[in-house]
Amino acid sequence: DAKTTQPPSMDCAEGRAANLxxxxxxxxxxxxxxxxxxxxxQGPQYIIHGLKNNxxxxxxxxxxxxxxxxxxxxxxxxxxxxxxxxxCIVRVEMDSSYKLIFGSGTRLLVRP
Amino acid sequence: DAGVxxxxxxxxxxxxxxxxxxxxPKSGHDTVSWYQQALxxxxxxxxxxxxxxxxxxxxxxxxxxxxxxxxYSSELNVNALLLGDSALYLCASSLVGDTYNEQxxxxxxxxxxx
Numbered sequence: 001d002a003k004t005t006q007p008p009s010m011d012c013a014e015g016r017a018a019n020l021x022x023x024x025x026x027x028x029x030x031x032x033x034x035x036x037x038x039x040x041x042q043g044p045q046y047i048i049h050g051l052k053n054n055x056x057x058x059x060x061x062x063x064x065x066x067x068x069x070x071x072x073x074x075x076x077x078x079x080x081x082x083x084x085x086x087x088c089i090v091r092v093e094m095d096s097s098y099k100l101i102f103g104s105g106t107r108l109l110v111r112p
Numbered sequence: 113d114a115g116v117x118x119x120x121x122x123x124x125x126x127x128x129x130x131x132x133x134x135x136x137p138k139s140g141h142d143t144v145s146w147y148q149q150a151l152x153x154x155x156x157x158x159x160x161x162x163x164x165x166x167x168x169x170x171x172x173x174x175x176x177x178x179x180x181x182x183x184y185s186s187e188l189n190v191n192a193l194l195l196g197d198s199a200l201y202l203c204a205s206s207l208v209g210d211t212y213n214e215q216x217x218x219x220x221x222x223x224x225x226x
Binding site: 034036041042043044045046049087094095097099100101102103104105 | 116143145147153154155156157160162167168170200202204206208214215216217218219220222
């Protein structure tokens with residue numbers, strides 16, 4: 001029941017911005033978009049999340065389209081340590097908690 | 113402040129055997145979710161435990177079961193192992209009611225079924 005579609009791989013040059021797209025055309029009105037990343041053989045690490053508005057934190061920016069059918073994760077100045085698999089996720093509410101529905105992820109390679 | 117811990121790190125079993133994986137949530141968290149991640153795939157939700165009960169379940173057979181203890185730690189049990197159960201099993205903890213917080217993931221247990 002994957003709700004997101006991402007390109008399987010991307011690359012960018014170190015120091016440049018990395019823009020990772022995600023399609024979530026079937027997202028419901030109360031479902032958040034989350035981004036996690038996973039470095040090889042480790043557990044996923046939270047990056048950022050949003051509902052309607054654009055969000056920014058110390059790691060990244062999240063741009064969500066007005067119709068909420070797609071979003072873009074922006075790493076403003078990619079470093080070699082940002083090489084990882086990036087997952088665009090829909091958070092589905094369950095009673096007083098939620099579950100995360102992962103897509104297949106985008107493997108980002110940051111080149112020196 | 114310890115994060116989410118899982119044990120064992122790696123495990124090798126043969127078809128038909130049973131396995132138990134363990135998870136200790138991040139301090140202050142009361143909810144544990146389990147995910148299965150096959151090689152090259154994104155994690156898939158198995159189930160979630162809160163107040164020692166299974167609250168929600170993904171599309172997994174009854175061979176997958178779990179338990180949550182009063183100290184919020186959790187176990188995942190898989191019976192009658194199949195080759196297709198080989199995967200990284202991830203545990204994530206969170207706090208009910210803190211709906212804007214993220215789920216914190218452990219490093220996972222790598223299960224290999226021969």
